[in-house]
Amino acid sequence: MSQSSDLIQSAQRTIRLELEAVKGLLPHIDADFVRACEMILASKGRVVVVGMGKSGHIGRKIAATLASTGTTAFFVHPAEASHGDMGMIARGDIILALSNSGSTTEIVTLLPLIKRLGIPLICMTGNPDSPLAKAADVKLDARVAQEACPLNLAPTSSTTAALVLGDALAIALLEARGFTAEDFAFSHPGGALGRRLLLKVENVMHSGEELPQVVRGTLLKDALMEMTHKGLGMTVVIDEDGRLAGIFTDGDLRRTLDRQIDIRNATIDSVMTPHGKTARADMLAAEALKIMEDHKISALVVIDKEERPVGALNMHDLLRAGVM
The missing domain is CATH 3.10.580.10 (CBS-domain)
Structure with a gap:
């Protein structure tokens, strides 16, 4: 019985901490968020999302959400970018880089090349004084007070916050573009929603x-x-x-x-x-x-x-x- 109670308390603590992390994003939806949206809306290229580790998993989801809601986007693994995949990124694109610490080696390594190519850089980080934040044209503040992990080590609250911030970006862009349910169906033609929205x-x-x-x-x-x-x-x-x-x-x-x-x-x-x-x-x-x-x-x-x-x-x- 005691173990059951401990498990429930642990789960509830995690949810409370992550809820607090998400609520903490609200003050950070500011002029920088608007600038990020305006940059993407004005761009004729793609949004290239990069991130390592858990941030990479979140980055893949953000790229997929952007792509299915009217913003052409894809994910590039930063380590692979250093070994040839940088060729997937072209002038006119925009890079959205995710790193909670802002000092992820594989991403920092790419910064000089990104600057040399003149590619706009938007970062999503929990450290506004990091190398990534300093190099970025626009900084999206995704800092959290603490991770849900009791050791304050495993990415938990920080990845949840990044995911929610990515959704906020995608939906703001969706609404700004006037993206419709029929547009959504065209990017989901094989699903039940596509059949409902495309079939006449x-x-x-x-x-x-x-x-x-x-x-x-x-x-x-x-x-x-x-x-x-x-x-x-x-x-x-x-x-x-x-x-x-x-x-x-x-x-x-x-x-x-x-x-x-x-x-x-x-x-x-x-x-x-x-x-x-x-x-x-x-x-x-x-x-x-x-x-x-x-x-x-x-x-x-x-x-x-x-x-x-x-x-x-x-x-x-x-x-x-x-x-x-």
């Missing part, structure tokens, strides 16, 4: 010969045959001009049977849902899904500007497409 109704709808449709006045039994033949669990009803008049679904059929209507003699006009909810072909599939969910329906008619049906889709289509 026209990509999943049934059209042409696959679209079940009957004209007003059609006998209900014939409309049911059209539904069975096309297999969508619904049929579109159009008027004489080809415009949408209504929709008839499996749900409407169940309600019709409850009303004890003679399906052999009834016409579709007497049992259809007039007009019904619709979608546009250029609408995001995720928007069509929201319409279905909001109105608790399972199918939508897709219409053009003249209200003429051009397609139809149901929940199964969106499920197969990975939109839901």
Whole structure:
């Protein structure tokens, strides 16, 4: 029991210290942070992130976050940069260097070359008087009062602070660029978010010969045959001009049977849902899904500007497409 209590107290202490480290960043979001953002926004090159050890791991994540939110960025290992990878960095790029001490040998070694190439340098460090900070064009202050490690040695609070500061930089740039959800999807095309934000109704709808449709006045039994033949669990009803008049679904059929209507003699006009909810072909599939969910329906008619049906889709289509 005592050991369990010690473990809980240790974990809670770590979280409290790291929370304090993050809160301590707030006063450091100042003119230097603005300058860093402005430099990156004005640059036509890439943001090259460098860092050793744990700072390197954080640097990789920051580079990935920047790249996925509209700022072209990648990570270069500073030790490898001294042995050829410096060729990956070009004039016009900006270097974002992470080092809590500000005196990491592998990074300090690169400083003369960075200066010689005229590449702007932004540093993220916990030591504003370090060699890295003195060489930087802009200093992002990521200092922390103490590490969460009881020995005050293992990078813990400092790496958390650097990670949060990197996220703050990425999101500030994202908002300044007017980066949209659709832009985000283009950098994540293989994920569920990409499918939700890139897939349009026209990509999943049934059209042409696959679209079940009957004209007003059609006998209900014939409309049911059209539904069975096309297999969508619904049929579109159009008027004489080809415009949408209504929709008839499996749900409407169940309600019709409850009303004890003679399906052999009834016409579709007497049992259809007039007009019904619709979608546009250029609408995001995720928007069509929201319409279905909001109105608790399972199918939508897709219409053009003249209200003429051009397609139809149901929940199964969106499920197969990975939109839901």
